[in-house]
Amino acid sequence: MSEQKSISRRNVLKLSSAAFGALLARDLEAKAAGEQSGPIIEAARKVGKLPRVRLGSSNREVSIIIGAGDMEATVAEAGILCGMNYWHKANRWMGTRTPESISKNRDAHYCQVTVDRVGGNHYTGHFDEEEHVAYVKLALEKTGLGYFDDMQLHYGYHNVRELKSERAFVRAFERLKKAGLVRHLCLSQHGYAGNARVPGGESAAEVLTAVMEDGWFEHAQFIYSYGADPEMDRFMELARRKGFGTIAMKTARGIGRMMDDSEFVSQLPAETNPFNALVRWLTTETKLDAVVIRTRTLEEFSQTCAGAGKKLRPGDRKALELMIAAADRNACRLCTLCQPHCPALVPIAEILRFERYAVDDQDWRKARILYHELPLRGDACTNCGACLEYCPQHLDIPRKLEAAHRLLFYV
Numbered sequence: 001m002s003e004q005k006s007i008s009r010r011n012v013l014k015l016s017s018a019a020f021g022a023l024l025a026r027d028l029e030a031k032a033a034g035e036q037s038g039p040i041i042e043a044a045r046k047v048g049k050l051p052r053v054r055l056g057s058s059n060r061e062v063s064i065i066i067g068a069g070d071m072e073a074t075v076a077e078a079g080i081l082c083g084m085n086y087w088h089k090a091n092r093w094m095g096t097r098t099p100e101s102i103s104k105n106r107d108a109h110y111c112q113v114t115v116d117r118v119g120g121n122h123y124t125g126h127f128d129e130e131e132h133v134a135y136v137k138l139a140l141e142k143t144g145l146g147y148f149d150d151m152q153l154h155y156g157y158h159n160v161r162e163l164k165s166e167r168a169f170v171r172a173f174e175r176l177k178k179a180g181l182v183r184h185l186c187l188s189q190h191g192y193a194g195n196a197r198v199p200g201g202e203s204a205a206e207v208l209t210a211v212m213e214d215g216w217f218e219h220a221q222f223i224y225s226y227g228a229d230p231e232m233d234r235f236m237e238l239a240r241r242k243g244f245g246t247i248a249m250k251t252a253r254g255i256g257r258m259m260d261d262s263e264f265v266s267q268l269p270a271e272t273n274p275f276n277a278l279v280r281w282l283t284t285e286t287k288l289d290a291v292v293i294r295t296r297t298l299e300e301f302s303q304t305c306a307g308a309g310k311k312l313r314p315g316d317r318k319a320l321e322l323m324i325a326a327a328d329r330n331a332c333r334l335c336t337l338c339q340p341h342c343p344a345l346v347p348i349a350e351i352l353r354f355e356r357y358a359v360d361d362q363d364w365r366k367a368r369i370l371y372h373e374l375p376l377r378g379d380a381c382t383n384c385g386a387c388l389e390y391c392p393q394h395l396d397i398p399r400k401l402e403a404a405h406r407l408l409f410y411v
Helices: 008-012 017-033 039-047 073-081 091-096 130-145 160-165 168-178 204-212 230-240 255-259 262-267 276-284 298-305 315-332 348-359 364-372 396-409
Strands: 053-054 058-063 085-087 110-115 148-153 181-188 219-221 244-248
Touching: 039 073, 039 298, 039 364, 073 298, 091 110, 091 130, 110 130, 110 181, 130 148, 130 168, 148 168, 160 204, 168 181, 181 204, 204 219, 204 230, 230 244, 255 262, 255 276, 255 315, 255 348, 262 315, 276 315, 348 364, 348 396, 364 396
Parallel strands: 085 110, 110 148, 148 181, 181 219, 219 244
Antiparallel strands: 053 058
């Protein structure tokens, strides 16, 4: 790794894909031959060089699979060996420490700070220029990164009106950029259409289209996975034409529960893995620039990321057909199209997002805490059925809400 660490970001960007791959191969060989060989090296070897893509109008070359500040340390190190160079939620290192491989080679990595609303959560909170500036400075002090490459508005805007009228976040960014503490502006966007806590909330695609046209933000993260999503597909097509960067998150819709279903697993073509097939599809057959996907162990990392930038094989296509059918029966894709039509104002997409955290990610604690923070839960559903005709998956939403309540509610 010493050779790679000596290369500045400017020189890394000048490397051809072939040269970068050769450098990585030499690095892995050197590691494997030395005392540091082991599970991390083996996982990195299975994945190899992660392809790089240009992210939006900045033309920065980033790994097609990006990392995250809450990655398990060994997984992050394997990612770095494979050329992972963009880090979502780098401010999470405030509570631990910035990985040494990044802090010692700071300019070869793009580190992002996520900034939330203040005085509440992403539904009830507000923007505050001074507090946003203070938070970024505190995050820099605690992480020791020196600067953040990207400042991200976490959870995004509620609607187009808010985007156009509320500029405190942009003003905070301008101040920090002038001081040399941040460089680029981006956001992650959730959908708020029909949300009881967000009057006038609009869908993610509506807000993102307006954000792109507004011109301040360079790229965005948003929920996207396999299966039909025409609204987001149209947005991504437009974003590609306009040079607006796109990163998918929460991509593994329903795969966790599928892997616990022996009958489903028995139908998979030999030598296929749903996570690997998913990543192949995301990185070769969509208009996305990059993806962030949760990998909790080195085994998950090697199985998943080994598919990055590789074409779908016949077995992968068959696996995706099975995955789409299973997910469309059981796992909400969080489009929010049903929510505006619920007379009881039940936050359907939020509840079913928390269900995904529990049964797919096995993060029951997070799911239950978030569920209990909701002002209305699944038991508020009156079973009127008004939402049903608007679900593109034809889910039995009342039944799903009842089941989610049984899973997530505790006394």
